[in-house]
Amino acid sequence: MITKRIIPCFDVRNGRVVKFQSFFANERDAGDPVILAKRYDEQGADELVMLDISATHEGRRTMLDIVSETAAQVFIPFTVGGGIGSVAEVRDVLRAGADKVSLNSAAVKNPALISESAKRFGSQCVVIALDAKRRTEQSWDVLVSGGRINTGKSAVAWAKEAEARGAGELLVTSFDEDGQRDGYDLALTRAIADAVSIPVIASGGAGCAEHFYDVFTAGGADAALAASIFHFAETSVTEVKKNLRERGVSIR
Amino acid sequence: MIGILDYGVGNLFSVKKAFDYLGEPSVVIQSASEFDALDRLLIPGVGAFGDAMELLHDRDLVTAIRAFAASNRPLLGICLGMQLLFDASSEHGDHAGLGLLPGRVERIPGPYKIPQVGWNQLQPARRHALTLSLEGEDYAYFVHSYYVRVADDSILLATAEYGVDVPAIVAQNNIVGMQFHPEKSSNTGLKLLKQFAVFPDQSGVARDEKTITTSARGGVERVHFARD
Numbered sequence: 001m002i003t004k005r006i007i008p009c010f011d012v013r014n015g016r017v018v019k020f021q022s023f024f025a026n027e028r029d030a031g032d033p034v035i036l037a038k039r040y041d042e043q044g045a046d047e048l049v050m051l052d053i054s055a056t057h058e059g060r061r062t063m064l065d066i067v068s069e070t071a072a073q074v075f076i077p078f079t080v081g082g083g084i085g086s087v088a089e090v091r092d093v094l095r096a097g098a099d100k101v102s103l104n105s106a107a108v109k110n111p112a113l114i115s116e117s118a119k120r121f122g123s124q125c126v127v128i129a130l131d132a133k134r135r136t137e138q139s140w141d142v143l144v145s146g147g148r149i150n151t152g153k154s155a156v157a158w159a160k161e162a163e164a165r166g167a168g169e170l171l172v173t174s175f176d177e178d179g180q181r182d183g184y185d186l187a188l189t190r191a192i193a194d195a196v197s198i199p200v201i202a203s204g205g206a207g208c209a210e211h212f213y214d215v216f217t218a219g220g221a222d223a224a225l226a227a228s229i230f231h232f233a234e235t236s237v238t239e240v241k242k243n244l245r246e247r248g249v250s251i252r
Numbered sequence: 253m254i255g256i257l258d259y260g261v262g263n264l265f266s267v268k269k270a271f272d273y274l275g276e277p278s279v280v281i282q283s284a285s286e287f288d289a290l291d292r293l294l295i296p297g298v299g300a301f302g303d304a305m306e307l308l309h310d311r312d313l314v315t316a317i318r319a320f321a322a323s324n325r326p327l328l329g330i331c332l333g334m335q336l337l338f339d340a341s342s343e344h345g346d347h348a349g350l351g352l353l354p355g356r357v358e359r360i361p362g363p364y365k366i367p368q369v370g371w372n373q374l375q376p377a378r379r380h381a382l383t384l385s386l387e388g389e390d391y392a393y394f395v396h397s398y399y400v401r402v403a404d405d406s407i408l409l410a411t412a413e414y415g416v417d418v419p420a421i422v423a424q425n426n427i428v429g430m431q432f433h434p435e436k437s438s439n440t441g442l443k444l445l446k447q448f449a450v451f452p453d454q455s456g457v458a459r460d461e462k463t464i465t466t467s468a469r470g471g472v473e474r475v476h477f478a479r480d
Binding site: 003005075077097122124168169198199 | 265266299367391394413433436438441442
């Protein structure tokens with residue numbers, strides 16, 4: 001039986017992990033993305049997402065080295081996202097060793113980027129990241145540019161379009177819940193999971209193991225992504241998975 | 253030397269990195285003229301069956317792969333690479349495969365989401381030198397929309413339940429296939445790749461564990477950490 005995936009996510013700026021100090025045993029390792037990726041693999045993470053938040057060209061080049069080094073040492077699937085805007089950039093990241101890329105604002109601006117990337121590299125490596133903000137109880141708008149711009153586009157309609165254009169998976173982040181640690185937006189996750197047939201990764205709002213259970217059951221998610229709950233070491237992937245297993249969720 | 257066949261599809265990098273990590277010499281090759289120097293051949297692949305067969309034909313690799321198989325040297329197909337080993341596929345039309353294993357490739361019938369993306373449990377079908385490292389609760393990372401309907405159940409080493417019993421590991425003599433990505437299946441996958449690298453050595457796991465644990469390449473950490 002297929003299992004529900006737990007996916008830790010972390011930000012990398014100019015080759016160093018941002019905000020993860022509590023995870024590293026000593027100063028020499030502090031902020032090393034490859035070491036962090038290995039720790040997560042050891043804890044039983046099913047996949048990893050690395051977001052490049054470097055603002056400079058140099059920082060982005062460094063990211064490719066990090067991707068290559070991670071691929072040499074970590075043997076679970078990993079996705080790289082953050083500012084990827086062209087087929088050439090998708091190619092560079094995949095060539096460096098990432099298994100998937102996540103496309104966000106650039107895909108909204110230029111939806112052909114989805115189809116071109118899928119045609120060239122296969123749908124399995126194209127993850128569309130969708131940031132959604134609640135408009136009414138059952139509708140959500142798509143945000144771009146890190147949440148700064150509301151496109152007015154319906155999140156559910158955009159999810160369907162992304163699927164039709166060849167996206168392999170959807171990473172759905174609730175802008176309202178992100179950082180609140182109050183649980184995932186279950187209605188949003190459910191609305192999108194019901195609208196598409198590709199896997200949906202829920203993101204934004206995880207605060208405790210219970211929230212993962214809710215998003216896998218009531219939310220209908222195939223995978224759940226979380227950052228801060230893991231990086232402040234409040235709980236671990238191992239603990240979350242143990243909890244889910246005890247409650248009958250199919251987990252690796 | 254393990255040859256990793258680059259015929260224009262898929263990510264060869266990960267498989268190469270996995271063998272590097274395991275300390276098993278491997279080389280990425282592009283043409284049949286390089287087959288002679290190999291003692292093992294690996295066919296990776298993602299994408300569509302028909303396109304992949306066309307690429308193999310264009311590069312004069314079909315006959316060469318069949319000859320390699322006939323030479324009794326171990327041959328491993330991963331994901332689409334495994335599907336290509338069979339007779340035919342109905343993915344976007346009807347396409348002939350390499351015909352090295354008996355069976356047809358068909359779309360997964362459901363009721364679950366297509367493609368299957370994620371970690372699924374391997375259900376051992378029979379004991380084999382290749383799968384001695386499996387411990388009974390092993391998961392592997394799958395990404396596929398099509399699966400093989402094998403014409404001979406005796407080639408099944410492990411299956412995974414996804415509405416149907418998806419053949420996960422198949423083997424007949426020197427021909428081996430893995431539907432999942434061993435290079436992305438953490439310790440379970442690394443051990444299977446290690447096992448392929450020593451196959452058909454029947455001493456299998458004992459030697460495998462020893463090789464990995466005595467490796468200076470960090471294998472110790474991977475193999476011995478407790479998952480829970």
